Amino acid sequence: MPLRFDILANDGEARLGRLTTPHGVVETPAFMPVGTLGAVKGVPAADLAAQGASIMLSNLYHLALRPGIDTIERLGGLHGFNGWPGPILTDSGGFQVFSLDGLRTVDAGGVTFRSHVDGSPMRFTPEGVVEMQERMGVDIAMVLDECPPWPIDEAAATRSWERTLDWARRSRDQSSGGPGGLFGIVQGSVYRSVRERAAADLSRLGFDGHAIGGVSVGEPAPHRRAVVEWTAPVLPAERPRYLMGVGYPADIAHAVNHGVDLFDCVLPSRNARHGTLFTRQGVLKIRNAQYREDPRPVDPECGCPLCARHSRAFLHHLVRTGEITAQILATLHNLRYYLDFMAALRQAIRLGTLADLTAPFAGRAAGAVHPAVPPDDPLAPPVAADPIEQEIF
């Protein structure tokens, strides 16, 4: 077993874990900033670490198109290429390929599609995807899965799962047993029986970790949460569980409460570039006129480079004028917010106070598409000093 996963504490279904990878240790629950092309947009690797990230995510699909796996391999693997010394998880590209509507065809062997870059024909197979990720030397590789759109009927979701399961077996068999780990992915759309069966099927294959995929594809929030509640308990408790593509802090809190350990999402980084900042007082849209002369920091309790020395008014100005620094500072802030939030969750699990921390989120419940924390909400994740954090980097 190339990846070691130790569970240090439990609080209800939630776990405090330590995932040991070839490039370092990840304290879980953890959030993985998304650096699709090898870098989190606007954020140098050193700054990513400074915000408290212990692991980042990248994407095989994009890297295979440009610059190509051969190039990355020649430049020292993904770590040598992008300069990030810590653990890296790469997504297989299943999510991307299946969003290329009209540009792809799926058969039992794999997916044939056209590159979104130059239209050239490409083909991904379960075996090829595992091999390419291993060649990049990533710490965690993801299997190629079929990510069904929403809505889809149960029969189609079942057929889709059977294909993904077959691919998962082939991926596992292809895996070289090298230093990195391989995660399988549960699908099954919003159908309980399919999800439960999928989780059980996948659990028998001996993956290093298990992901819940196929959520956040347009389904209503209650479905998304239900999928987590059905699936997580069926996945092996001794292996890390990863909820792919999720999400808002409220959704993460919910999933942590149901035993999920890993998360990734473009929201903090993309929203930052688009001017939406996450704060302990709620969501703040820095473009809004009300911040034009607001001298306060975005979040007075935040220690990021933005909040440490700049006002809302300054960031507002940088955003309005299209200054690239606005995007960088906002991204650093949102990532710090997410990473602080994860640290607070870990601390709460250790102390057995997770319910207190996440109750306000739960109250916002399933229907709450918007995670905004009301201005005087006590939920503001307490940013306690976290001794475990010191060990990460």
Add this chain to the structure above:
RNA sequence: GGAGGUGUGGCCGAGUGGACAAUGGCAGCAGACUGUAAAUCUGCCGGGCUUCGCCCUACGGAGGUUCGAAUCCUCCCGCCUCCA
């Protein structure tokens, strides 16, 4: 002084008798964003109302032609270019 040109909603700029409260762009006011083809996309953007519609005020100013004018005519005002 003479000749020619030009004046459109906060700005730039289309429009030369009816389909015009007037294309576009910018600025402005909001919204969206969930395993990133996103420094992107969407809505609003003269005023008022009982807002899938109606009323008022509007294309430098005044007057006129016409069933009807941002569009045509007259005069006036401003600006630009060239010649003196």
